[in-house]
Amino acid sequence: MADESVIDDEKADxxxxxxxxxxxxxxxxxxxxxxxxxxxxxxxxxxRAKALGAAVEVDISKLEPGAMISVEWRGKPIFIVNRTEExxxxxxxxxxxxxxxxxxxxxxxxxxxxxxxxxxxGVFVAIGxxxxxxxxxxxxxxxAPADLGPDWAGGFFCPCHGSKFDLAxxxxxxVPANLNLAVPPYRFLSDTTLIIGENTExx
Numbered sequence: 001m002a003d004e005s006v007i008d009d010e011k012a013d014x015x016x017x018x019x020x021x022x023x024x025x026x027x028x029x030x031x032x033x034x035x036x037x038x039x040x041x042x043x044x045x046x047x048r049a050k051a052l053g054a055a056v057e058v059d060i061s062k063l064e065p066g067a068m069i070s071v072e073w074r075g076k077p078i079f080i081v082n083r084t085e086e087x088x089x090x091x092x093x094x095x096x097x098x099x100x101x102x103x104x105x106x107x108x109x110x111x112x113x114x115x116x117x118x119x120x121x122g123v124f125v126a127i128g129x130x131x132x133x134x135x136x137x138x139x140x141x142x143x144a145p146a147d148l149g150p151d152w153a154g155g156f157f158c159p160c161h162g163s164k165f166d167l168a169x170x171x172x173x174x175v176p177a178n179l180n181l182a183v184p185p186y187r188f189l190s191d192t193t194l195i196i197g198e199n200t201e202x203x
Contacts, residue, residue, distance in 0.1 A: 055197030057189065060123065068139045070128060073196045077128035077136060078184060079156075080194075087141070087167045088121050090153040094166050097151070099173040100180055107131075108183035109199050117168040117183055125186050125196070126169040132177035135160035141167070156181065 056073045063069055063082045071078050092115065095101040103113045111119055118124050130137050137156035144150045148157060148164075156165040164172040169181030185199035 055195050057193060057195050059193055061192035066141055068141075071196065073184060076184075078196055079124075079126050079128040079139065079181075081124040081139070081141075081167065083122050083124055083167055087154055088116070090143075091115055091166060091168050094153050094172075097172055098166065098170045099178060101170055103170065103180060105179060107180055109185050112183040115168065117170070117180070119186070119188060123194070124168060125194070126181040126183050128181070130158040130160065130163050130177055131171065131179035131181065132158065132161055132163050132175075137163070137165060137181070 053074065056071055056078075058069075058071055058080060060069070060080060060082065063080065065082050065084045066087070068079055068081045071080065095115075101115075103117055108117060116124070117126075128136055135158050137158040140148065140152070140157045141154040142152075143154055144152055152164075153166065155167050156169065158164070158177065161176045163175040163177035165177075165181055166172070169183070171177050171180050184196055186194055186196045187198050188194045
C-alpha cells in the first residue's frame with residue numbers, strides 16, 4: 001500500500017513539474033515578445049514619416065479664378081493658383097523682364113518646361129519657397145500696386161529680400177533669387193482633383 005502511495009506522489013510531482021515547465025516557457029515567450037515588439041516597431045516608419053513622403057490629394061473644385069490655396073507636401077508649402085485668362089495672357093508680356101523665361105534650368109518635371117510651367121495653363125502648382133534663402137513668397141495677383149510699381153503684372157513677391165516671380169513662378173532678373181520657383185511632381189486625377197507627389201506625362 002505504501003508503495004502505491006509513493007508512486008502516486010511521484011506521478012503528482014511529475015505532473016506539477018511538467019505544468020510548471022510549460023507555464024514558465026509560455027511566460028518566457030510572452031516576455032520575449034513584449035521586449036522585442038518595441039524594437040520591431042522602432043524599425044517601422046512612423047505615421048508622421050509616412051505622411052511626409054506620401055502624395056497629397058487636393059480638391060480644387062472651389063478654387064475661384066484668381067485665387068490661391070496652399071497645402072503641405074513633404075513639409076513644404078505647395079501653392080496652387082487658378083489663373084485667370086488675363087493672367088495667362090500677361091505671362092508673355094513680362095518675359096523680357098525675366099531671368100529664365102523658358103525654364104531652361106532644371107527645377108521642374110519635363111511637363112513644366114513651358115511658358116505656363118504647368119500641365120494646364122489655368123492651374124499653376126509650385127513649391128512656395130523662395131529660391132534665394134527659402135522664405136515664403138507672398139501671392140500678389142493685383143496689377144500695378146503702389147508698393148511694387150506700375151510694371152507689376154501679378155505674381156509672387158518675397159518680403160525677405162525682395163525677389164519677384166511672375167504668375168508662372170519665373171524669377172525676374174536683377175533680384176537676389178536666380179532660379180524660378182520649383183514645380184513639384186503632380187498629376188490630375190480629374191478636372192477638379194490633383195495629386196501632389198506623383199508625376200505624369202504632359203497632358
